Amino acid sequence: MAIGVKVLKRPETQVSYVRAMLKGMSLTFKHLFHPKVTMQYPEQKSTSEWTISQRWRGTHRMLTDEQGRAKCVACGLCPQICPANCIKLVPGEDEEGNRYPLIYEIDEFRCVFCGYCQEVCPEEAIHVGVHYENSEYSRSRFVYDLERLCAQTHPVSTLWDPADPKGE
Amino acid sequence: MTPELKGFLLISVAKLLLVFSVVMVGVAYETLLERWVCAWMQDRLGPNRAGPRGILQPIADGIKNIVKEEHIPATDTRTLYLLAPALALIPATMLAAVIPWGAPLQLHFDFTLGPLGRFTYDGLTSTAVADLPIGFLYVLAFSSVGVYGIALAGWASNNKYSLLGGLRATAQMISYEVAMGLSLVPVLLLTGNVSFSQIIGAQQQGLWFALPLLLSAFFFLTAGFAETNRVPFDLPESESELVAGYHTEYSAMKFSAFFIAEYSNMTTVSMMFTSLFLGGWDIPFTHWDETPGVAQTVATGLVFGLKVAALIFLFIWVRWTLPRFRYDQLMALGWKVLTPLALGYVMVIATGLWAIEQGLGITSPLLRDAALFALNVPAAFLLFRVLDRGTIIVGASRRPTSARPLGRAA
Numbered sequence: 001m002a003i004g005v006k007v008l009k010r011p012e013t014q015v016s017y018v019r020a021m022l023k024g025m026s027l028t029f030k031h032l033f034h035p036k037v038t039m040q041y042p043e044q045k046s047t048s049e050w051t052i053s054q055r056w057r058g059t060h061r062m063l064t065d066e067q068g069r070a071k072c073v074a075c076g077l078c079p080q081i082c083p084a085n086c087i088k089l090v091p092g093e094d095e096e097g098n099r100y101p102l103i104y105e106i107d108e109f110r111c112v113f114c115g116y117c118q119e120v121c122p123e124e125a126i127h128v129g130v131h132y133e134n135s136e137y138s139r140s141r142f143v144y145d146l147e148r149l150c151a152q153t154h155p156v157s158t159l160w161d162p163a164d165p166k167g168e
Numbered sequence: 169m170t171p172e173l174k175g176f177l178l179i180s181v182a183k184l185l186l187v188f189s190v191v192m193v194g195v196a197y198e199t200l201l202e203r204w205v206c207a208w209m210q211d212r213l214g215p216n217r218a219g220p221r222g223i224l225q226p227i228a229d230g231i232k233n234i235v236k237e238e239h240i241p242a243t244d245t246r247t248l249y250l251l252a253p254a255l256a257l258i259p260a261t262m263l264a265a266v267i268p269w270g271a272p273l274q275l276h277f278d279f280t281l282g283p284l285g286r287f288t289y290d291g292l293t294s295t296a297v298a299d300l301p302i303g304f305l306y307v308l309a310f311s312s313v314g315v316y317g318i319a320l321a322g323w324a325s326n327n328k329y330s331l332l333g334g335l336r337a338t339a340q341m342i343s344y345e346v347a348m349g350l351s352l353v354p355v356l357l358l359t360g361n362v363s364f365s366q367i368i369g370a371q372q373q374g375l376w377f378a379l380p381l382l383l384s385a386f387f388f389l390t391a392g393f394a395e396t397n398r399v400p401f402d403l404p405e406s407e408s409e410l411v412a413g414y415h416t417e418y419s420a421m422k423f424s425a426f427f428i429a430e431y432s433n434m435t436t437v438s439m440m441f442t443s444l445f446l447g448g449w450d451i452p453f454t455h456w457d458e459t460p461g462v463a464q465t466v467a468t469g470l471v472f473g474l475k476v477a478a479l480i481f482l483f484i485w486v487r488w489t490l491p492r493f494r495y496d497q498l499m500a501l502g503w504k505v506l507t508p509l510a511l512g513y514v515m516v517i518a519t520g521l522w523a524i525e526q527g528l529g530i531t532s533p534l535l536r537d538a539a540l541f542a543l544n545v546p547a548a549f550l551l552f553r554v555l556d557r558g559t560i561i562v563g564a565s566r567r568p569t570s571a572r573p574l575g576r577a578a
Contacts, residue, residue, distance in 0.1 A: 018552055021490065028209045028489040038213040 054158045057113045058131040060106050061156055062149035063124065070150050071125035074099045078117035078126055086110035087117065104146040108134065119159060127156035171278075175289035179275065183297045184265070191264045195431040196226035198480055205484045236420040241326055249324035253418065253425035256317025259310045260429040263436040266306050268296040268365055270449045270469035274460040292460060294365060295449075295469070303362040307440055308349060311395060314429065315341040318397075318404060318414050321426070325417035333413025336495070337397065337404035343502035344394035344401075350510035351387035354517040355444055358537075368448035372458060374533035376447040380540035381517065382548055385445040387510045392437040394502065397430060399487040406492055438479035439472075446475050509551070516547060 039047060046052065062070050074091030086109075092102035115128045131154035136142060169177075200215065200222070207214030215222035243249050272295060278288040300306050315338055322334015355377060356362065359370040371377055378385045394401040405413030415426045442448060449468035451457045457464050493501070520543045524530050530539060 024489045025485065028485065031211060032205070032208045034211050036208070036213050037211050040213075 052130060052132070054130065054155075055160060056130045056132070057115045057128040057157050058154070059108050059129055059134055059152070060111075060117070060144065060149055061127050061129045061131075061152035061154060062104070062146065063127060063156070064150050068150075070101065070104070070146060071123045072101050072104060072146075073123055073125075074101045074104075075122060077120045077122065081116045081120045083114060083116065084110050084112045101146060104149065106144050106149065108142045108144060109139070115157060115159065118157065129154045129156050131155075169285075171286040171288040174285065175277065175287045178287050179289055179293055180297060183293075183295070187264055187269070187297050188261065191261070191432060191435055192428075194435055195428055196230065198431045198435065198484075199229065199427070200225050201480070202484050202487075205481070206488050209485075209488045230424075233421050233424040238420040238422065239417075241417045243324055243326035245324040245326075248320050249417075250422075252317050252321035252324055253422045253429075254317070255320060256314055256429040257425045257432075259313040259317075260432040260436070262310055263307050264432070264439060265297040266300050266303060266364060267436075267439045267443055268294050268299060268368065268448065269439075269472045270295040270466070271457050271464040272365075272460050273462065273465045295465065296364065299363065299365050301363050303364045303367070304352060304440065304444065305362050307436065308345070308352075311433065311436070312341065312345055314433065317426075317429065321418065322404075322414040325414070327417050329410040329412075330414050330416045333404045333406075333410045333416070336410075337414060340397070340401065340403060340498060340502070341395060343499065344391045344506070347387060347502060347506035347510050348391035348395060350507065350514065351384045351391060352444065353510075353514045354381045354384045357514070357517055357521055358540075364443050364448065367444060368450060370533065371447040372450050372455075374537035375541065376445065376450070376452075377537075378445040380537040380544065381445065382541070382544040383513050383551060384510075384517075385441070386548075387506055387513070388445065389441060390501075390506060392441060393483070393486070394498075396433045396437055396483075398434065398483055400490040400493050401498060402487075402492060403495060403498060408492075434480065434483055435476065438476045438483070441479055442472060442475040446479075448472065513547075516543070 039050065062072060065071055074089060076089060076091065079085070079087040079089045086107040088103060088105040088107075089101055090103040091099050093099050113128060118127045121127075126149075129152060131152075134142075203225070204214040204222075215225040218224040218228040240246070240249065272292045274291075275293050276290045278286070278290075280286045318337040318341075319334045322330045322332070322337065325331070355367060358377065358380065359367050361367065361370075367377075374380070393399075397404050403413075404410075405415065407413075410416070415423055418426060449457070449472040451468060451471050457468050517540070520540055521536075524536055524539045528539070530536050
């Protein structure tokens with residue numbers, strides 16, 4: 001054969017189909033009494049064996065300063081690096097020359113949750129969050145504006161550190 | 169109408185309602201049991217949301233299927249498409265009517281019911297809705313009508329997967345019907361009767377036929393798995409190959425009708441196996457259940473239910489353990505293995521019976537059955553010795569290959 005498939009000879013004398021069948025049946029029967037591994041999701045969100053990872057990248061959160069304003073300085077790095085092109089940023093400037101976002105919107109449907117926006121942000125303003133319950137009744141509700149991004153309270157994701165690749 | 173006829177009709181309708189509702193509720197809870205057992209075997213919890221521990225799940229499923237939107241594909245055979253679920257469901261629900269589920273009941277009543285007049289009944293009534301003298305022949309005949317529903321569903325759906333499923337179902341059910349019929353001939357040899365009550369009576373006198381007709385029971389069970397299209401014989405619907413086979417194009421309650429038909433066929437096969445090989449409603453090691461009475465009827469009914477439940481558990485257990493046959497293996501097993509073996513077994517039992525009754529002069533049914541069991545042990549050993557070791561289901565490396573790779577001399 002052209003691609004050199006190795007055909008294994010099946011054992012012919014010691015094969016027992018009835019025994020194999022009974023073995024399978026006894027195995028499944030034993031599993032009837034094994035402890036169950038299902039986590040009862042809406043009531044139970046983590047167990048001693050499983051919690052959500054600190055590096056989980058979920059929907060975004062914008063951090064705010066002491067006055068409750070977004071930390072964002074509208075530098076434009078996050079829309080630049082975003083591979084899904086889901087961040088819409090229109091920068092503005094106040095009388096003192098401080099830049100701030102006039103419009104900052106993230107389309108969470110378009111987002112691929114790569115976390116580059118958090119990595120690239122010089123002010124540590126935009127973050128991906130450790131959060132996964134995002135259901136809404138309409139598609140338009142998935143475009144998060146600045147106000148909504150600032151109002152999120154869930155913990156933010158910890159970025160992968162090349163010096164400590166396993167997070168120890 | 170005479171009062172006696174009216175009394176008979178009243179009892180028949182009462183039994184009909186009882187059997188039908190018990191079987192339908194049973195079917196509903198079999199689906200729940202199936203999901204539970206499947207989950208437990210995979211270390212999951214299974215349905216546990218509707219009601220305490222998920223006990224109301226079948227009701228939720230039923231309501232869902234009734235209110236669900238229905239989709240009818242563009243097909244030229246719309247009448248057949250609409251008829252097929254009924255053709256599958258009706259025979260399936262008719263089968264349980266002839267099987268006695270408990271000891272016969274002594275009934276006596278005589279009352280007048282307004283304008284309907286007088287109702288009287290006096291005598292022993294069988295617990296089967298109709299204790300037909302043709303017994304299991306009726307079940308065999310009606311269960312084969314069920315294949316029309318499946319074949320027509322496959323044809324009328326206007327879908328290649330459905331058509332393949334329907335074709336497979338037709339071929340499979342016709343093939344295994346032969347083996348199933350032949351596997352029941354030894355029962356006939358032993359009892360000389362096809363009526364369920366007579367067969368159960370014969371088992372009360374002797375042993376349960378699962379012992380003296382060990383291999384027959386095995387053949388019947390195998391053919392029964394194939395007849396009900398259960399794993400490992402679920403080729404008509406085989407999800408991984410044919411989407412859902414013959415019911416791919418059915419939704420809502422029409423799909424549910426096929427589902428109910430499948431489960432109710434499974435119940436019927438279990439009931440039939442119980443009646444023919446596990447002594448029916450007989451409670452072992454006691455003769456208390458043979459005198460009619462209300463307590464006896466209830467107790468034997470419960471025992472019958474227990475036996476049927478155990479068999480249904482076996483069906484489910486096998487489904488979540490064994491993989492599906494390949495189609496040629498299925499046909500080979502039906503025609504080349506089960507049919508000749510069942511035929512040969514008829515000869516073995518006939519010869520054995522002749523030798524035991526004529527040669528050794530044993531007439532007591534208990535001794536006769538025990539002697540037949542002794543005959544069965546070496547036969548079973550020989551059979552499984554031959555069945556095993558890859559003589560039937562040949563591995564891929566040992567099949568004669570007709571198709572050779574191109575450009576290579578044979």
